[in-house]
Structure formats: C-alpha cells, structure tokens
Amino acid sequence: MGRFLRFLVGVTTLIHVPVALGVAHLGAQLGWARPALIGAAWGVTGVLLFVGRARAAMPDRRRSATLVRLVDVPYFVHWCAALWTLIPSVAATVIAPLVDILRGAPLHLPMAVYMWSYLSGLVVCGYGILIRRRFYRVVEREVRIPGLDPRVDGFRIAHLSDMHLGTLTPRSWGMKWSAAANERGPDLAVVTGDMVTSGTEFHGDVADVIGELRAKSGVFVSMGNHDYFGDGEPLVSLLRRRGVRVLRNQGVLIERDGAKLWLAAIDDTWTRRDDLAGALRHRPEGATTILLAHDPKRFDEAADAGADLVLSGHTHGGQVAVPFFYRWANLAKLSYRYTTGFYRRGRSVLYVHPGLGTTGPPMRLGVAPEVSILVLRAG
DSSP: OHHHHHHHHHHHHHHHHHHHHHHHHHHHHOSSSHHHHHHHHHHHHHHHHHHHHHHTTBOOOOOOHHHIIIIIIIHHHHHHHHHHHHHHHHHHHHHHHHHHHHOOOOOOOHHHHHHHHHHHHHHHHHHHHHHHOOOOEEEEEEOOOOOOOOOTTTOOOEEEEOOOBBSSOOOHHHHHHHHHHTTTTEEEEEEOOOOBSSSTTHHHHHHHHHOOOOOOOEEEEEEEGGSSSSSOOHHHHHHTTTOOOOOOOOEEEETTEEEEEEEEEEOOOOTTOOHHHHHHHTTTTOOEEEESSSSGGHHHHHHHTSSSSSEEEESSSGBOTTTTTTTTBBHHHHHHGGOOOOEEEETEEEOOOOOOSSSSSSOOSOOOEEEEEEEEOOO
C-alpha cells in the first residue's frame, strides 16, 4: 500500500500542475491580487488533501458524515476535474508552441485551455459524483439458455454486484437496492462480490443490506477481490448468520417442479482462492448450471467446463464511459474483453453486471448503477 500510495500521490501532483496554472489564469482574468500565488496554493492544497483522503480509505474506515459531505465529496469533484483537465492540457501544451512557431509569434503556455478544461471538469465530474452515481435503475432482462428445462422458464434472478458499501457508499443506498430487488419478486437473489471497498468496519452494513434480500429459493453470495482487502472471514460469518449462503468453490442444487438448477460459485481469483473444478464437481447430470464468478475473465474456462450461465461483476462497466455507447467505449475496455452486458461463447451466456457502487474516484459517467432482474427463458 505504501508504494501504491506514493504512485497515487505522484499522479495527483502531475494533474494539479495544469489546474494550478488554470486557477492562476482565472485569477488574473478576474483581477485577483497575486493570482500566481493563489494558483500555486490551490494546487499544493489539492495534493495535500489527497493524502488524507487516500490514507482514510486504506483500509476504509468510518468517518463523520458531515466531514464526508462537506470535505471528501467536494474534494473528489475537484480531483476528478483535475484528472479530466490533464489530457486537453497536455495536448494544448504540445500544439500551442507549434502554432506559435508557424505564426511567427512568441511562445506561450495555453493558460486559457488549462482554465476552461478545469472549469468544464468541475461541471462534468460534479454531475458524475453528486448525481449520476446516486440514481440507480432496475432493469429486467431475458436470458435465453439452450436446453433450459421448460419447467424453469420464467425463473427470475435478482442480481446485485459491486456495492462497495463504505464511507462514500452508505448503508442507506444499499437498503434501497435490496428493497428494489425484493419488489420484483425474484425466485433467486445473488450478489457477485465486492460488497465492501476494503477493511472490516463496514461488514455489518453489508450483512444488513444483503440480509434484507428475499427470494423463494434463497440468497447466495460469491466473494470478490475487495472483500479480501482486509479479513474476509468476518464478513462470511456475518452473512451466514443472516441466512445468506456464501458459496466458495462449491454448488447447491435448486429444484423447481422437478427441474434442476446447479447454482455454484468460485472464490476470488485475484487472491488465487478460486477452484472452478471444485465448484462444478457435484452437479447432477442434465442440470442447468449457473455460476457466480466475480471476475468475468473466467468466462471462457467456465463455458468450456459446461456452465450455461455465468454471472459476473468486477468491471463496473468501466464506471466512466461514453453515454449511449458505454458497451463499446468505457474505461474497462483498456484491460477487459468482457466489460458489461451479455456475451456468448457456444451455448454459454455471460452477464457482466455494471455494478452499484464505485471504487477509486466515487464517480460514474455514462454507466448507471443497476439492480438487474434476469428472467431465464428456454433458448
């Protein structure tokens, strides 16, 4: 964590350089006294405040709600705006001298670009942090599965993932997500990992939220990588006390009117706890297999092993994406083949949940938080 924190501080320092210059230019435009000093102070303060915010999240600890609302959230609007500022500022810094040379004009820094990039970033990132991430949607989707027993045609699964309950994603939001899932009368409720961001202080909140889920065939959970950013065992114990089944490289038989479903889950892949063969070992012949796997990178192997439906999360749909084109243009595309929505491999189907909470900067753009209701249909 020490090395990672130093890396983050380095990035934060870099993105505050054009911000400091932009604020100085704004001050000069508005006639402030010593605008350069104000800009420099703004940049230095932004870096110093980041260190405090980062340390408080490693691991995530409870903080005053007033402090979070009045300091942390506004700060992250600023930080994300600073990150937003970087790319146009770098581009302008490279292009402006070339234009000056071609025009025969004195070389200058594009101060106006720095200023307007930062101001536009405050608007866009303010929307993403203060508005977009707060408002979730409930979406019902049909999943056609070849060979599905007609007796489970219409079987309804409430799928939640990546809640990241903690300082920046409160328990009250989670309770609304559970209530929304319950209103759809699911036959099965599943949560595919990353219930917290880190640490153990919010395990009780997670147990309260998931413990409120109701489904005819039960509530089941698979573990994600963030659930082990700390000690994951207390969380498992709390969930089991609330009647939630935590599946770790194992499966359970679900029967409905004589039809059989094998619901299985693998443990976290990042910490190498996963065992796909173990999760599928005891499935009955002919049973439709539903696999919970937090990381969608295991889909190809799961499909080859005979899983009919794989439910994943982890990517948050990129968390930041181009609106309306989020499936093809999102940040997760930089490192993931499967980022959000449905994918097929032979007879197998993957659904990657876009997530409900956030990790890193608490911002969503172009990717709405979602409570997914999946309705199984015979393919």
